[in-house]
Amino acid sequence: MTDTPYNFDTCPDRTGYGSLKWDKYKDLDILPLWVADMDFTTAPEIIAALQQRLDHGIYGYTIPYEAPIQAVLDYLDRQHGYNAKGHWLNFLPGLVPAINLCCHAYVAADESVMTATPVYPPFLGAPDYANRELIKTQLCLDANDHWTLDFDAMEAAVKPNTKLFILCSPHNPVGRVYTRGELTRLGDFCEKHDLILISDEIHCDLIFDDNAQHIVTVKLSESLAARTVTLMAPSKTYNLPGLACAFSIIENSKLRLQFQKTIRGIITEVNCFGYAGCEAAYNLGEPWRQALLSYLRGNYELTYKFIKTQIPGITFRPMESTYLAWFDVTRLELENPVGFFEDNGVGLSDGIPFDGIQHLRLNFGCPRSRLLEGLEKMAAALSNR
Numbered sequence: 001m002t003d004t005p006y007n008f009d010t011c012p013d014r015t016g017y018g019s020l021k022w023d024k025y026k027d028l029d030i031l032p033l034w035v036a037d038m039d040f041t042t043a044p045e046i047i048a049a050l051q052q053r054l055d056h057g058i059y060g061y062t063i064p065y066e067a068p069i070q071a072v073l074d075y076l077d078r079q080h081g082y083n084a085k086g087h088w089l090n091f092l093p094g095l096v097p098a099i100n101l102c103c104h105a106y107v108a109a110d111e112s113v114m115t116a117t118p119v120y121p122p123f124l125g126a127p128d129y130a131n132r133e134l135i136k137t138q139l140c141l142d143a144n145d146h147w148t149l150d151f152d153a154m155e156a157a158v159k160p161n162t163k164l165f166i167l168c169s170p171h172n173p174v175g176r177v178y179t180r181g182e183l184t185r186l187g188d189f190c191e192k193h194d195l196i197l198i199s200d201e202i203h204c205d206l207i208f209d210d211n212a213q214h215i216v217t218v219k220l221s222e223s224l225a226a227r228t229v230t231l232m233a234p235s236k237t238y239n240l241p242g243l244a245c246a247f248s249i250i251e252n253s254k255l256r257l258q259f260q261k262t263i264r265g266i267i268t269e270v271n272c273f274g275y276a277g278c279e280a281a282y283n284l285g286e287p288w289r290q291a292l293l294s295y296l297r298g299n300y301e302l303t304y305k306f307i308k309t310q311i312p313g314i315t316f317r318p319m320e321s322t323y324l325a326w327f328d329v330t331r332l333e334l335e336n337p338v339g340f341f342e343d344n345g346v347g348l349s350d351g352i353p354f355d356g357i358q359h360l361r362l363n364f365g366c367p368r369s370r371l372l373e374g375l376e377k378m379a380a381a382l383s384n385r
């Protein structure tokens, strides 16, 4: 890229660093385009802040402190027009533990949890791990062929004992940014059925379509805010998941206390590098994020055009956010889609754990040349079979 000081075209080799993404196919000639972990080095501003923290030389127990708290509050206000309070926050080592905790904190053994699929697999695992019933409905396509929540199906499926709705906004894996209308309707649904809304907004700063805008769910109304647990993190946007720093925002003091009680003794503290990375990401990361979005937009457009012209057997609907492309491969008539592409050198995420049979998810958060290599291998595999 020529118009930015940041380089997304080349990335360091991750061999020997225990990378989940790359070690899955260690010593195999398979390009990993699966788990939601980008290949890019993070913003140099964040690396410098981490270096400074490293140079301090003391890595003791760390409690939430003013600088990262203020960085989060400033970011929420600046980026999302959300005027949150410091005591609404809980720092956590990840959103997945938070989703699991919510199933324990708010749902009794004879109550149920609802979500809309296909969705990030831990949404489906969390109720199960807590021995709570899971109710799932499928997303549907609207008149514009966009994925959306199927409110008729949700009305039919919700039960008197349903306690939670877990929302992914923006939605992984379909890349939708829900509109005010869709979120308002969901809020009405939660109020009508007296549900607590768990709003996972981890992808909210990864919107590459200029026509889409993220709406922080709690901003819709005070009554919805009173029944919502918002979950966010700088990890997806700035490629910091290994630093294990996320946070919940719970306005309702009763829900917040229930959550905090469930955490006690179970969840570890966020480590000093997590706080330093979070603070730097929100205070200093914006120029890098803008450059990243521009690069991701290019990668998305390349993927979209390539699939339409070279692999029309895959249905790939337009998306607005994330770096995760959701492919419907039904028409390819492959018995084992993920195995077929692995055998031909491309490692994709299997749709089945997302509740998306005959679907695959491709991570385009990588150098463009690597993405093109993966897409070309997919096309070649299909034409040679």
Ligand SMILES: Cc1ncc(COP(=O)(O)O)c(C=O)c1O
Binding pocket: 036, 093, 094, 095, 096, 097, 120, 168, 172, 200, 202, 203, 233, 235, 241, 246
């Ligand atoms: C919707 C969603 N929530 C949570 C996570 C992961 O959260 P964490 O790494 O903080 O546990 C992901 C990762 O891809 C995700 O897509």
